[in-house]
Amino acid sequence: MGKAAWPSPAPGVAGAVQHRGALDRQAATEGGSQPGGEEQPRSRASAAPASTARKRSPQKNKRARVCNIRLNDDEWSRLTxxxxxxxxxxxxxxxxxxxxxxxxxxxxxxxxxxxxxLIAELFAARRHLGQVGNNLNQVVRAINSGGRPAELDAVVSAVQRAVARVQAVTDRMLEQD
Structure with a gap:
């Protein structure tokens, strides 16, 4: 049993091309008119079989408006x-x-x-907490080697301010929800 041939297209309509099992009629726009002028009504013979045909939207939900947008390459890539x-x-x-x-x-x-x-403040507080954490590590290393660094009180105070800053941002974010 051979493969059934597609009927020849109407004048002014792109020909049928099989690509991975899907019929490609090379439409100029999605659902719009075909290249070459007026849209020709299709007969039932050239339509896809009824079992695989896409069901049409009810008329009340039919989208009649067209909106054209312009995208740069990055926007196009991200959206697709x-x-x-x-x-x-x-x-x-x-x-x-x-x-x-x-x-x-x-x-x-x-x-x-x-x-x-809020997000910018949270990131800034996070960076501040990281810097203070580095200072705290240096103080702990000095204490573990038997010394008492003069910066100990300043570092502990900076840690407390950083924690308070993160807590304040977190509280503001929770209040908004």
Whole structure:
């Protein structure tokens, strides 16, 4: 039994190409018109078999608006990777992400800026705690070798300030939730 041949395409419509089992009609835009002019109505004979055909959206949910965006290479790469990871097409991923952001009324620009400020403060406090930790290690090494460094009180005080700074940022973050 041989392979069934695809019917010849209508005039002005790209030809059928098999690629990994999927029919590629080389559309100019997703779901849009084909290259070469007016869109030709397809007959049932050229459509995919009914069992594998994608079900159409109900008319009330049909997306009639088109939004074009421009992306640089980095944005394109990040978004296509994220869409692929979530097993969605890029347009479906962008719609879902945009609607989720629109539905989150608590994430206003001021709130987002506040979150950024808190995160920046937390990172600064973390760096400060790391520096103080290095000083504390040097003091402990001096104590273990039998000495009493003059900086001991200053280092212990710096550790207490760093811990208080981290605690203050953590408390502010918990208050926002």
């Amino acid at each position: 990777t994220a869409a692929r990871t979530s097993r969605k097409s890029l347009p479906a991923y962008l719609v879902r992400a945009g609607l989720a952001a629109a539905d989150d009324s608590e994430n206003t620009a001021a709130v987002i800026a506040g979150h950024r400020d």
